[in-house]
């Protein structure tokens with residue numbers, strides 16, 4: 162199982178729908194300050210870690226929706242989809258591809274509230290189902306596989322008990 | 333008034349006495365990871381900010397004394413001297429040079445305790461006298477003039493009230 | 504339960520020693536359990552000794568030494584708790600040119616077993632990548648420049664680059 | 668007392684607008700007092716708008732944008748509360764090549780009025796310095812290599828360099 166592509170629309174600085182193919186091996190991402198590199202990392206976390214505390218840079222979910230610029234008005238919803246190659250059936254779904262999509266939409270009745278929607282292969286799903294798929298796939302936002310900007314030294318700054326607990330969780 | 337040199341002996345990784353001349357203008361300092369660059373910054377803070385909370389990397393004062401390596405035993409004391417050019421008499425002392433030296437020594441009677449000594453132009457002084465000289469010279473560890481490694485974003489992460497207070501202190 | 508923990512613990516400890524020695528050019532590292540007789544009731548301390556230095560508390564390490572130790576720890580866990588996908592955002596910020604290259608080569612080696620996406624501003628790291636994407640800001644929106652060549656990175660950074 | 672505060676406040680605000688616009692290539696910045704009628708009882712908010720973007724909360728800025736804003740703030744205070752000596756430890760960690768060069772040139776310009784010591788791992792910053800020192804580790808002790816040339820920095824980093 163591996164990641165095939167990241168799709169974003171109206172997610173932070175990514176207004177237009179964009180599809181980023183992810184190949185096997187080592188992919189480098191670079192670009193000027195403020196261009197949106199860490200926003201791509203946030204998009205991955207947005208799908209992988211619905212309950213994750215790692216999404217530090219947004220106080221509220223709605224801060225993730227494109228907030229407009231000199232030309233375009235703020236959007237009302239944003240979407241991120243991660244498409245996985247599942248030919249080895251690591252994810253217990255009988256299809257070669259599995260797409261996990263998360264959408265948040267400003268609620269029309271109460272503008273301060275944002276509603277979250279989850280889709281698996283295009284069909285409406287739930288946050289719990291998302292999480293059970295992610296656990297099967299060994300993909301979690303809380304693990305050692307995602308290191309946010311400026312957080313590299315956090316791994317060794319944890320308390321001794323916390324480090325032992327994390328090794329215990331692996332066991 | 334300007335800084336003429338930094339002298340260190342048995343301060344962290346600087347075992348042998350070393351004198352670093354500081355010229356006017358822009359001085360760059362570079363070198364491999366762990367070579368001792370930030371230890372030079374700590375040495376400056378050690379003199380400029382006797383009460384400063386910025387000395388974050390040492391839990392106790394004694395952590396600043398050279399703790400030995402494959403060849404040499406741990407030292408019992410460390411010294412740092414900052415020598416200033418005072419021809420414009422910014423510091424109210426009648427001499428062209430003013431040297432501020434701080435020494436810490438492990439106490440022989442109680443190994444867990446470290447004693448601090450302050451010297452101005454070679455004569456014993458006190459922490460209070462140090463501080464009054466530093467205030468005259470507009471040199472403080474708490475100001476905007478010293479940015480420790482990894483702390484650059486702290487200046488804008490302060491609370492609004494704290495930022496207003498700092499501007500007030502300047503007024 | 505204790506046996507299971509000890510089995511994983513010893514495995515990761517062995518990896519950590521090996522990887523740290525490799526990335527630090529001869530340093531030493533090991534784990535220490537607070538309560539070896541009843542590990543699950545105590546914590547776990549990480550000790551490292553950079554080459555030529557004494558064993559130090561993690562807090563006393565320099566910025567670059569901490570980043571290197573953290574990366575060694577992350578890789579030592581990987582073979583026990585493999586994830587198919589890794590995302591590293593500017594983990595080379597604190598590293599000097601030599602250590603940045605060592606980490607990037609380690610990422611390239613490990614990318615045989617998992618996908619690695621590494622965000623970086625440093626050519627010394629990016630040159631190890633198999634594929635390279637550029638991200639730039641145009642009219643206040645992010646645009647992904649398809650697979651770019653490292654030598655082009657300079658020009659587009661100069662161009663619409665200064666996105667600040 | 669209020670007049671004194673407002674005098675300094677307006678001076679620093681003016682500086683900050685100017686310096687931020689210069690370092691960001693056209694962005695906008697300003698201060699806002701929580702209680703303009705009684706400034707000493709409220710706080711002070713910093714607002715910035717990177718070029719092409721909307722005005723944002725400081726927390727939403729990227730790592731590099733924050734570092735640039737902080738440096739602009741430090742320099743805007745300098746002319747009101749001048750210190751004879753500045754020490755900057757790797758303030759360019761988060762900056763891309765363009766912004767690192769902008770900040771280094773700003774340091775060089777300000778070094779006419781005060782002494783600046785800047786610790787950095789990046790040649791793009793170090794090349795602006797008038798004098799350059801190397802620090803390296805030999806047998807577990809720090810050694811200062813007198814005034815070095817930038818072109819030599821590579822060789823000693825490769826030599827005894829990997830001090831980790």
Ligand SMILES: Nc1ncnc2c1ncn2[C@@H]1O[C@H](COP(=O)(O)OP(=O)(O)OP(=O)(O)O)[C@@H](O)[C@H]1O
Pocket residue numbers: 172173174192193194195196197198199200201223224225226227228229310717720723727728729730731732761763
């Ligand atoms: N909802 C949103 N709509 C539009 N723009 C947003 C939104 N949220 C954040 N931003 C913008 O995204 C930018 C930050 O982008 P990001 O952190 O991805 O940059 P980066 O490429 O990682 O830069 P650096 O190299 O400095 O780390 C900020 O300028 C911020 O204003």
Ligand SMILES: Nc1ncnc2c1ncn2[C@@H]1O[C@H](COP(=O)(O)OP(=O)(O)OP(=O)(O)O)[C@@H](O)[C@H]1O
Pocket residue numbers: 343344345363364365366367368369370371372394395396397398399400481553556559563564565566567568597599
């Ligand atoms: N009292 C001491 N005696 C000897 N060595 C010490 C002492 N205190 C700290 N050290 C060592 O100093 C080293 C850290 O040095 P420093 O932080 O100055 O490195 P640096 O050149 O700034 O590196 P980087 O580029 O990674 O920031 C650590 O390896 C630490 O073990």
Ligand SMILES: [Mg+2]
Pocket residue numbers: 198199200310729730731
């Ligand atoms: Mg970033």
Ligand SMILES: [Mg+2]
Pocket residue numbers: 369370371481565566567
């Ligand atoms: Mg340092």
